[in-house]
Amino acid sequence: MSEPLDALLIGRNIRDLRTRQGMTLEALAVAIERAPSQVSALENGKRAPRVIQLQQIATALGVSLDALLTPEPLSDRSSKELEIERAQRNGMYASLGLPEMKLSKGLSEGVLDTILGLQKEVERLHLLKAATPEEARRANSALRQEMREVNNYYADLEAQAKELHALIGHTTGPLSERLTAELANKLGFTLHYVSDLPASTRSVTDTKNGRIFLPVRREGREGRDPRTALLQALSAHVLKFSEPTNYEEYLNQRVQSNYLAGALLIPESSAVPFLTQAKEQRELSVEDLRDMFAVGYEVAAHRFSNLATVHLDIPVHFLKVHESGTLAKAYENDKVAFPTDVFGAVEGQIVCRNWSARRVFSIDDRFTPYHQYTDKPSGTYWCTSRIQSSPQGDFSISVGTPFASVKWFRGRDTNIRHRSECPDSSCCREAPAELTAKWDEGVRPVPKINSSLLAALPRNGILGVDQREILEFLEAHEPTN
Template identity: 60%
Template sequence: MTLTSLTASDDGVMPDSLTIGRRIRQLRTERGLTLDDLGVAIGRAASQVSVVENGKRELRLGELQRFATALDVTLDDLLDASPPSRRAALEIALERVQRGPLFASLGLPPLPVRRSLSDEAIETILGLHSELERIHTERAATPEEARRANTQLRGAMRLRHNHFPELEAAARELLDAVGHTTGPLSQRLVSELAAHLGFSLHYVPDLPSSVRSVRDLEHGRIYVPLSQRPDADPRSVVLQALAGHVLGHGVPQSYAEFLEQRVETNYLAAALLVPAAGAVPLLVAAKEARELSVEDLRDAFGVNYETAAHRFTNLATEHLGIPVHFLKVDSEGTISKAYENDSVLFPTDALGAVEGQTVCRYWSARQVFDVADRFSPYHQYTDKPTGTYWCTSRIQTSSRGEFSVSVGTSFAHAKWFRGRDTTTRFTSRCPDESCCRRPPAEVSSRWAGRSFPTPRLNSSLHAAMPTGAFPGVDTTELYDFLTRHSPAD
């Protein structure tokens, strides 16, 4: 029988080997015994007694009884879970810290706990370790932190109607520098823009899987993958890398700052692909003709539907006076991206976060998956708790499966859009669970207690967000890549 199989003390706390070791040391010292004396009394070498007192070995029940007899105490006295003194409590805490994963990650040698080490010094070390734990916890970007940061960022974007004048001006200045006037931005001009900013482009087959691109600031290089995903726009990958440089982004100090940088780089890249100078007149003319369409914006600038939908939200409220909402939803109804300034009621969790929540089955973002015609845009009116909304949705396919991209607005503004004459209409009462989240009573009574599903867990359900300044980036793999491709100095 070992210590782990013993009964806990009356207060339910099980003493560990460190606490028992310190109690044995205190009792030995109080009785004026040396390590040799106690070793002789229990039939063990002094070195073995020292190992026990330092909490580096668990004791069996028979050994504990021998120590108790030699020290003239009961077994219960020896198994008292409370530290024998304040000094012992500090030493135990320091030993535990030094045996933990955080201390091991620092690469520091263990600090011997000697009498010459003052209580104040131990308290300082413990305080520093506690602060390191706090910082690492924050930078680990738990799902809760990520959701809070996303919620705050979405609120800030709503206040400015998802329009960033300073980024629009930056895009206009960059396009002027390479002589772009109107129409789609060619890959040749993207290369010229990179050269204008002091970078050469390098398409490589071995880019680390955890990154979309890499900027080598020392050698003025941008590395991008040689083969792109079918759903990826090779221009946007380069433009996002250039946008981070133009905006002077440094290493983010928090997850919130990381998200802000992503929003800014994505915005600037989209403003370069779909310049306001060409897009706004097109949209104004379409509104006057009551023919607004995300598809027309997509086709005019040669971008994918999601980029066009995002860009529409940047310009619609500021230049057309139309409040809108945007959704990106997978085939199960889970939201990955969302924005609104038209008072549509998105599902949220207790933190106010939208991402990861499930959209009502009767919204167009879900209904579009049941439509056989994937070529034509899907339009729908939905009566929701905050009013009636018109929405247009389209299915896109990516390496991660199918998802729908939707842009909508309130009924009063539907008159400006092509597709407003649709007769497709649904009613959504969500977040009322009786809408679509709770089965009808007769179905529940039929199957409750008579079925047991095996859930398919989301791969990220139990996983914390990746640690590091840039979540998800494998720094070792990244630096190995840069070393391989770095030009000879």
């Protein structure tokens, strides 16, 4: 895809070419049969130029279209002026309520440097102020919209996974721990399992000495796959991530590294034929995908959501819900309505008690998949759910699809069915009138204090990791020659 035209840069180039030729604004306007005010708007970058207009301007100025679109390198002063103009066009400057500043030739270089310095400091303070849960939720909402538009499938990351598989000669089936370690070695890293890994990290990569530190494996932790943390660390290296400067970058990096790790664990070339055959037999099952590739249920559910729509033509939704009912992760392209806050974010919202993701917690049998139909305001959906334990508590992992697509799945014959009217508060959040009348004046609960309310901002940047602890850790493990 070609880059969009930079209206401000092209406008400045038009003005420079015109003045160098001694042509007035009015003369150029006459030559292209436009009003002088329209030409002025183009030169000031306030109107995006159309290609046909650029061709007319190039002809009037006696230059090629390429010369108009690829200006000569700007002088140091012009670069500063352009940066100041750009800053005045963004929403942050508008929110300050300041008038637009005209940049005249009489302004000295020192004044321009001062203006730029002030602008950068305002931007820094704005980012600091914006580093809140609200900003994170907005970034999450935007990312979820992007994932929906591409059906949660990223072809470039699939191609990257294929190249990495080729690097170690992996062609089909599960990716073994041996091959995972070999991939790290091929990428220039040695692995070191330690008992003192900083508590705020899942792994630490020492790029200076080509070493990756991972926690000593503790048996018996359900859902902990020793390959996952290593593959995520390798993915961040392969994708050349730098330290994120805002939540949007952080979330995008996390999604990309998780996606690439999942694509390495469950190769597209093996998974698609496996799922296609299961669909033909009307036996699609997340459990089978998990068992086929020897991964955790959450990894299998995530990977199924990557491949289901693009390769199987099945719209899906995915949820990870804490035992408290709080939604931790979600994705959908099947128009199911997740609970949202005023920013449109779903993370942290409470899922309806009648959804499969909540009902599964009441089932004693944790070995058998739980299947349920739910009649929702947006239609009837079928869902399969499982519970996964972690140090943070129990979570349900759910994959669902609209009623029209359930014919392809094992478990479609369940007779469990519930109705949800959420977000209508009378569905499961509002107490019945008789209970409210009886207990309205007779109850005084003491809520748990949510620690995030007391520390909304991470103290150590976007990642929230303890930088000093990490550097002291690396210093303690510095190799001696």
